[in-house]
Amino acid sequence: MALSDHFRELRARVLKVALTFLVVFAVSLFFFDQLFDFVYGPYEQANNGLPPQSSLAITQGPGGGLMLYLKLCGFAALLVTCPVWLYQIWAFVMPGLHPSEKRWTRIFVAVAVPLFLIGVLLGWVTLPKGLEILIGLNPDGITNLVDFNEYLQFLTRTLLVFGLAFEIPVFVVMLNRAGVVKGRTLAQYRPWIIIGIFVFAAIATPSTDPFTMTIMAVPMVILYFISEVLARVHDRRKAESSLNAGLSPDEASPL
Template sequence: MALSDHLRELRARIIRSVAVLVVAFCVALFFYDQLLELVMRPYNHAQESLGDKVDTTAYIKGATGPLLLQMKLCGVAAVVASSPYWLFQIWGFVMPGLHPHEKKWTRIFISIAGPLFLIGVATGYYVLPKGLDVLIGFTPANLKSLVEFGEYFSFFTRMLLVFGIAFEIPLFVILLNLAGVLPGRALAKYRPWIILGTMVFAAVATPSTDPFSMLMLAIPMLILFGVAEVIARAVDRARGRRRESTQQWGDDELSPL
């Protein structure tokens, strides 16, 4: 197509995505109480775990705080809920420019990346109460902990996003191996450094500073790295067999067939 046709197609896909996003936002407004309960559940669990040790209360700042809270919470929920549609629109715009083998690998990547991201988000949601328990637990005995909801919600989304993205890193390692950039033997050679780097990444990436959150991020990542190394070595062996079966002929030599 001409450039103008591509731009018109892009405009149409953006308009459709925005329309679905607006509809999802309006639907989220009706489930605001359930969404708020879902977001506050980790804090409530941490509050129950602390008991009488720390007096902690969540609050909303400012006269416009409640309205902004509702808009922000429903907006994030709408983006997440409508993500399959607008991601499909992106895929539909890019797909015609891909070769058949590129389409195949992209479908495999999407089918694996989605569940991995969701598993990471679920792990972060499970870890979050422990992290809040440790962080709020530093409050001195004679002081009260006031948790501003805007900061808590940013912490909440950042924590889940970090866990979701971290679970995708081993998948990118496999893709680099399939592209011939990262051989499996290199993963084995630098395995101690990978373990150390994963621990450092988990300690820096997790918004909370407790060791439990760090380990809950690092251990699954190390397991996924182990799986990635096994797959990379299998791919390298398969490539080696194919190479050995054809290396008896030179690149410029005419085969007997």
């Protein structure tokens, strides 16, 4: 295809994504109350475990309510349309890939998406406990006024951090497939990598409690062990295939 044809195809796919997003965004406006209850749930659950009047969710400015509608419904539309814009990106890139690259990309997507969702689910489960600890740090007699827009940013950041953290082992396996990282190297630096995982979990989790950090770090360590095993198996198979390379059908291999 000519460069102009690529641009026209890109424009068509962007328009499809934008149209789908606008339709879902308009529909989500009618379900704002349900979306609000869903997002407000962890905060309310955390607030119930604290003394009365210890915190309060607010919005600021005359346009605070409007911005809350736009942000919440926009975030919901972005999540709902995720399969659409991911497919459009894949469909735009796929013609330029080799058959082997297409196969590994499909495997990558099939594994990465469930891991991301599992990470988001764990972040959602631990969010109330983290909020309870953070809000409970306020001294007695002090009311914590929380801007709901800031709370929404805190929630989305927490869920994204958990989701992206679970993608790290997938990238380790892909780097091993590309020949950048060897399974033997992963085993050699395993203790330091585990320490680094716990340090990353302590920094990445917004709350300061060890419970949330452990919930993120332990599954990451398990996934790291799995990625290390897969990397070592791949290296072993690659070494065996290199030994057999260039042999005639009647010639015995060194094995």
